[in-house]
Amino acid sequence: MKSHAGQAPRRSPLVALFLRDMSIARRIGGGTSLGIVFFLILVTLSAFAIGPDLLLLGKIAPAILWISSLLAALLGLDRLFQADHEDGSLDILLTSRTPLELIVLVKCLAHWLMTGLPLAAAAPFFGVMLNLPAGQIRNLVLSLLAGSPALTLIGAIGAALTVTLRRGGLLLAVLILPLCVPALIFGVAAAEAGESSPVPFATPFTILCALTLMAAAGAPFAAAAALRQTSS
């Protein structure tokens, strides 16, 4: 056997997993841009459906943007664990000595950086399309930044439950969307807060942050338990 001394320092398992997921997402490509294009289409369709009433559009823009980004965030979520299940990587992750809960958390982080973060970054442009008042754009972006990690984390539970199903995407949406209602309510409330609204921004926003923290604390355990069950 060769000496071990000349090797590059080994990365920690979780850093290696994060870098692997990021580089796979970059190589496959399309995940980020597809999400943004889907977001754009949903926003445009809503605008066409509602008609050229700019006042009405501006009033309901936060709701349209939040629902659209929620649906766009679901794209690709079904592949979060399924790709690893199909090529046998999940077996390796399960027999690694790293807690599966942390593995789930790291995979969610990588997924959110490739999907949720770009959606939040694109939201101001789509807000302008919907005549969202300028003062609310900052609120919208902050609410999406704080709330979309919760959507990814809750989605991870559904992704873990549907990991063995070939067409699990639809079931995933059915399972996950009801659980996203609290984040949606407080997300839209935070985005709507402004001069015209009686509710100060901080109230729904802090609840939204709390929802994300709760999801970060609970969802990895639920998803890991589901993965242990379903992978067998």
Next chain:
Amino acid sequence: MIEETRGNACPGFPFMQLSVSGLSVQRSGRAVISGLSFALSAGESLTVAGPNGAGKSTLLRALAGLLPPAGGEIRITPEAEYTLGELSHYIGHADGLKTHLTVIENLTFLAAILDAGHGGISAGAALARVGLSHAARLPVSYLSAGQKRRAALARLLIAKRPVWLLDEPSTALDSASKAMLGRIMAAHLAEGGIIIAATHAELDLAGQTLRLGEAA
């Protein structure tokens, strides 16, 4: 770090014994394995044979901790810090490689996630052992089935784990690669490792043989 200082002369793994008694495993409520018992000590191998559907893969997945046993006991002596799954390399039907990454990227990731650094060899050296050095920078999707299998087998070498659970390890391998597999398995046994391999093909394993599904 202790293992690193050891040479080839002394065995690489501390003595360990694996005993399975009365193991039963169910799949979708149907008993695939029932009342199976065997024991293996350091340096011993077990070839699991039997017709298709006899439960060979089920047995290996249960040993790796990927399937919960319905009954019976899997015991490691002396008591270990890790579960059997965490002490094992499990190589199943799927190669566990990401097709979009290059071979060397895959192995570097596997070295990190499998917590190598306990005497395993570097990814480059492991590729040389399985004869894939020339393909290190190719995406895995460009490789043939046999080359993918060899890249999957390379993970046996980059992270040292005492127990190897191999499900049809020689699938798609040519005769030279089969000989290579035989050599790395022999080296593992000589170091005091344990190998449990499910196979139809003849592997050069001298140890015990377990026949599943013969009674039916």
